Amino acid sequence: xxxxxxxxxxxxxxxxxxxxxxxxxxxxxxxxxxxxxxxxxxxxxxxxxxxxxxxxxxxxxxxxxxxxxxxxxxxxxxxxxxxxxxxxxxxxxxxxxxxxxxxxxxxxxxxxxxxxxxxxxxxxxxxxxxxxxxxxxxxxxxxxxxxxxxxxxxxxxxxxxxxxxxxxxxxxxxxxx
Numbered sequence: 791x792x793x794x795x796x797x798x799x800x801x802x803x804x805x806x807x808x809x810x811x812x813x814x815x816x817x818x819x820x821x822x823x824x825x826x827x828x829x830x831x832x833x834x835x836x837x838x839x840x841x842x843x844x845x846x847x848x849x850x851x852x853x854x855x856x857x858x859x860x861x862x863x864x865x866x867x868x869x870x871x872x873x874x875x876x877x878x879x880x881x882x883x884x885x886x887x888x889x890x891x892x893x894x895x896x897x898x899x900x901x902x903x904x905x906x907x908x909x910x911x912x913x914x915x916x917x918x919x920x921x922x923x924x925x926x927x928x929x930x931x932x933x934x935x936x937x938x939x940x941x942x943x944x945x946x947x948x949x950x951x952x953x954x955x956x957x958x959x960x961x962x963x964x965x966x967x
Contacts, residue, residue, distance in 0.1 A: 870920055904926065927942070
């Protein structure tokens with residue numbers, strides 16, 4: 791039903807601000823072809839006298855959501871290696887320390903440096919030198935458990951990993967090289 795307010799005095803229609811009258815929610819949905827998309831639904835009620843109408847606005851927010859997720863990923867990951875950056879690593883370490891304190895368990899932080907990286911970079915140039923940290927990141931990531939994290943430190947050649955020991959004894963780490 792459509793309410794025609796064009797010929798009515800403005801005081802006969804209840805114009806409650808949308809932020810108060812409407813609820814907004816995000817829901818997963820499927821297109822007609824079955825592909826999923828993120829949907830924002832805003833709905834509420836508009837009253838005129840003793841009549842009321844429920845309005846709903848549906849928007850596909852897939853692009854906006856993908857853009858926001860991309861921004862978040864770029865803010866928390868190294869663009870060269872795809873590894874977590876210092877910010878995300880710091881958050882992970884703080885969570886790991888809090889968890890370790892609650893459970894009275896230990897955690898391990900392993901800091902690594904790629905010795906001779908400058909010579910590799912000088913000899914092969916930046917394009918060729920980029921391959922080394924990418925390969926190291928790929929191999930270390932493959933060797934870690936899903937609950938572990940490896941992150942890039944402040945320099946291209948510094949990589950750090952945070953992990954929980956595999957057993958109550960010494961931590962084991964076998965690189966996939």
